[in-house]
Amino acid sequence: MKIEGKIALVTGGAQGIGKAICECLATLGGTVVVSDLNLTGAEATAAELTQKGYASMPVSVNVAEADSVNKMISDVREQYGHIDILVNNAGITKDTLLMRMKDADWDTVLSVNLKGVFHCMKAVLPMMSKQRSGKIVNISSIVGAIGNIGQANYAASKAAVVGLTKTVAREYAGRGITVNAVAPGFIDTAMTASLSETVHAELKKQIPQGRLGMPQDIANAVAFLVSERADYITGQVLHVNGGMYMGG
Numbered sequence: 691m692k693i694e695g696k697i698a699l700v701t702g703g704a705q706g707i708g709k710a711i712c713e714c715l716a717t718l719g720g721t722v723v724v725s726d727l728n729l730t731g732a733e734a735t736a737a738e739l740t741q742k743g744y745a746s747m748p749v750s751v752n753v754a755e756a757d758s759v760n761k762m763i764s765d766v767r768e769q770y771g772h773i774d775i776l777v778n779n780a781g782i783t784k785d786t787l788l789m790r791m792k793d794a795d796w797d798t799v800l801s802v803n804l805k806g807v808f809h810c811m812k813a814v815l816p817m818m819s820k821q822r823s824g825k826i827v828n829i830s831s832i833v834g835a836i837g838n839i840g841q842a843n844y845a846a847s848k849a850a851v852v853g854l855t856k857t858v859a860r861e862y863a864g865r866g867i868t869v870n871a872v873a874p875g876f877i878d879t880a881m882t883a884s885l886s887e888t889v890h891a892e893l894k895k896q897i898p899q900g901r902l903g904m905p906q907d908i909a910n911a912v913a914f915l916v917s918e919r920a921d922y923i924t925g926q927v928l929h930v931n932g933g934m935y936m937g938g
Contacts, residue, residue, distance in 0.1 A: 715916070874903060
């Protein structure tokens, strides 16, 4: 699944799943643009990759703002001339029960998790259309398929990402562009590390494999979808959750 010579842009790439995706794509030969709202974190991740001998570039972006996204794409294009791979991983949570959820909490999560994907795809699609090739992977979530108490905004955003993925896949399949989604289950990241041992144990009981996923599990799925081995796959959702959800 080598991707030598490919320019890969990963949003939310400074830590967690995004960082694992950056590392995985770099080891496969891609030049990785580490994009994050936290520029210091993006610079640190890019520096780690560079120290290991991989080509990398950090950029700052607020995916919820179209101007910020357009500047990011312009900067990357100025540096490398094109973008072959886009991984929309940036996302946030603001959890609470629906009746306690403020409008601002709803709007912020939808702006980053859904509108951010829209902004980034809209910005790279003209370039990919012109070169008649491109791979886009949007990170959804198991929560978008099964729901989760206290995450109405997050679940809605991640379910909507699936619909957006399928639509754009249909619109651009004829131009050599594939658009797919990866839906992680519960992954061992800083977010889940803050949960109590009791909650961890209950989660594991719901997962047939008996463990939380690792960021690398998601990165491996993304790597497959952006490789030539997945050229005939588009508009699909790849669930990576240890068997917790097995929907079609």
